[in-house]
Amino acid sequence: MSKLTTSSSELDLDHPNIEDYLPSDSIQQPHAKLRLRDLLDISPTLTEAAGAIVDDSFTRCFKSNPPEPWNWNIYLFPLWCLGVVVRYGILFPVRVLVLTLGWIIFLSCYIPVHMLLKGHDKLRKRLERVLVELICSFFVASWTGVVKYHGPRPCARPKQVFVANHTSMIDFIVLEQMTAFAVIMQKHPGWVGLLQSTILESVGCIWFNRSEAKDREIVARKLREHVEGTDNNPLLIFPEGTCVNNHYTVMFKKGAFELGATVCPIAIKYNKIFVDAFWNSRKQEFSIQTSFTTHLLQLMTSWAVVCDVWYLEPQNMKPGETAIEFAERFDMVRSIISVRAGLKMVPWDGYLKYSRPSPKHRESKQQSFAESVLRRLEEK
Amino acid sequence: MGTASSTLTQYDIEDVQEHCNNLFSQQEIVSLYKRFCQLDRSAKGFISADEFLSVPEFAMNPLSQRLLKMVDGLNFKDFVIFLSAFNPKASTPQKIELIFKVYDSDYNGKVSFQDIMEVLRDLSGSFMSDKQIEEVLIKVLEEAGYSKDSSLLLGDFVKILDHPGLKMEVEVPVD
Numbered sequence: 001m002s003k004l005t006t007s008s009s010e011l012d013l014d015h016p017n018i019e020d021y022l023p024s025d026s027i028q029q030p031h032a033k034l035r036l037r038d039l040l041d042i043s044p045t046l047t048e049a050a051g052a053i054v055d056d057s058f059t060r061c062f063k064s065n066p067p068e069p070w071n072w073n074i075y076l077f078p079l080w081c082l083g084v085v086v087r088y089g090i091l092f093p094v095r096v097l098v099l100t101l102g103w104i105i106f107l108s109c110y111i112p113v114h115m116l117l118k119g120h121d122k123l124r125k126r127l128e129r130v131l132v133e134l135i136c137s138f139f140v141a142s143w144t145g146v147v148k149y150h151g152p153r154p155c156a157r158p159k160q161v162f163v164a165n166h167t168s169m170i171d172f173i174v175l176e177q178m179t180a181f182a183v184i185m186q187k188h189p190g191w192v193g194l195l196q197s198t199i200l201e202s203v204g205c206i207w208f209n210r211s212e213a214k215d216r217e218i219v220a221r222k223l224r225e226h227v228e229g230t231d232n233n234p235l236l237i238f239p240e241g242t243c244v245n246n247h248y249t250v251m252f253k254k255g256a257f258e259l260g261a262t263v264c265p266i267a268i269k270y271n272k273i274f275v276d277a278f279w280n281s282r283k284q285e286f287s288i289q290t291s292f293t294t295h296l297l298q299l300m301t302s303w304a305v306v307c308d309v310w311y312l313e314p315q316n317m318k319p320g321e322t323a324i325e326f327a328e329r330f331d332m333v334r335s336i337i338s339v340r341a342g343l344k345m346v347p348w349d350g351y352l353k354y355s356r357p358s359p360k361h362r363e364s365k366q367q368s369f370a371e372s373v374l375r376r377l378e379e380k
Numbered sequence: 381m382g383t384a385s386s387t388l389t390q391y392d393i394e395d396v397q398e399h400c401n402n403l404f405s406q407q408e409i410v411s412l413y414k415r416f417c418q419l420d421r422s423a424k425g426f427i428s429a430d431e432f433l434s435v436p437e438f439a440m441n442p443l444s445q446r447l448l449k450m451v452d453g454l455n456f457k458d459f460v461i462f463l464s465a466f467n468p469k470a471s472t473p474q475k476i477e478l479i480f481k482v483y484d485s486d487y488n489g490k491v492s493f494q495d496i497m498e499v500l501r502d503l504s505g506s507f508m509s510d511k512q513i514e515e516v517l518i519k520v521l522e523e524a525g526y527s528k529d530s531s532l533l534l535g536d537f538v539k540i541l542d543h544p545g546l547k548m549e550v551e552v553p554v555d
Contacts (some may be wrong), residue, residue, distance in 0.1 A: 054552050056436070362505065
């Protein structure tokens with residue numbers, strides 16, 4: 001498990017004031033004379049701290065909520081056992097076969113296309129796009145994925161960026177089987193990384209490294225270049241920056257909204273009735289690799305993955321709106337997606353999973369305390 | 381109940397209840413246990429400082445470091461006992477005792493001028509100078525009949541803080 005770093009300036013929380021969302025308290029009456037009792041009474045601060053220990057909205061975002069076990073009595077249990085036999089003994093091997101078949105078909109078409117059509121870029125890209133969509137369909141089939149798409153399908157037009165809420169790595173696959181997106185994602189080691197650097201590279205994917213501060217500017221530049229290019233696949237961004245458990249959405253990062261492109265929101269909601277698709281990367285695992293492999297295996301031994309995908313109304317700059325004002329609408333887009341998918345919004349930055357909060361928040365509390373004390377000191 | 385197992389027996393629940401003077405209902409103790417296991421990610425039987433600080437709302441609190449000293453490494457029973465001070469049914473003296481313990485960081489039973497200054501520094505951060513804090517503190521202490529050199533005992537705290545407006549209550553969510 002990566003060690004939590006101390007808060008650093010890169011955790012630049014460019015979003016509306018958290019104080020607006022958290023329960024406010026009047027630490028002291030605003031204009032009464034200051035007495036010893038008021039100074040010593042730290043109960044409001046302690047209450048807030050204890051409240052956070054007992055329950056907090058951030059941890060709730062990353063809690064796995066597996067479907068309720070239903071095998072708890074004498075006649076349901078044998079049924080469940082039968083289900084296990086079917087899932088592991090019949091479905092799983094069939095799915096592995098389907099997936100292997102898919103890979104064979106994919107690789108036998110992709111490698112020749114990639115090698116031989118080096119000179120004919122336009123045709124090569126078109127074919128590679130189709131092939132990536134194909135292998136994603138095979139992946140979805142290997143979990144018996146039942147995906148309902150609502151709304152007009154994305155088309156490859158320049159100057160548009162797609163944003164979606166993020167639950168698991170499979171979000172990308174679910175969306176990719178319908179449209180070959182170029183996605184921006186964290187570079188992973190192992191077999192996932194291999195796939196990233198070969199196949200996904202050809203669709204135009206962009207990599208970033210969460211732990212590198214300088215990375216942000218480089219990535220922002222790459223994104224802008226991609227969006228402005230005429231021949232590139234539509235760009236898909238997950239502005240939350242991390243996987244959330246499909247009951248909540250965390251704060252969106254503004255980056256996607258500062259590219260001078262139309263923002264097209266996509267909402268994804270998984271139906272947990274058969275399996276919980278949330279990829280809980282916080283659970284103790286040996287590495288991201290085993291974690292993702294375990295996740296895929298869990299999906300392949302479940303009955304089905306059921307989800308809804310809604311393509312929502314594209315957001316353009318309104319006449320007279322500046323680029324900065326447009327970028328400020330990122331939270332509104334988050335609410336459009338959250339409402340559509342039935343998710344609750346929380347005011348936390350997803351990256352708090354990996355680092356501590358910046359001192360800014362504590363400072364605003366300290367400032368209001370200091371101001372209140374000094375003001376009341378003046379009162380007679 | 382040494383290491384945290386994933387289930388809590390009726391015996392364990394009653395044991396914990398006894399130790400917190402029956403302030404929490406059995407349902408609340410079960411809820412608190414779920415929360416304890418959620419925070420204790422590596423199932424060690426206690427929650428480490430790092431794990432407490434992974435709750436951003438807690439890490440942001442100006443008194444988090446002081447509280448951390450009191451809660452770091454607590455097992456479940458002591459965790460519940462600590463939280464029992466925040467129960468609505470807890471007595472005011474019990475709440476004031478917790479406040480006193482937060483101030484009395486060296487556990488010598490006395491809260492000195494310096495102790496109070498340190499807490500005020502935590503609360504005001506860089507927005508009040510030491511001189512300002514000292515000024516304010518001396519003024520209100522004198523008005524209350526204490527001097528800079530007096531050490532406050534628990535009894536003094538009770539006398540100063542006991543008033544009907546003192547609210548220190550946290551509700552335990554029960555699903």
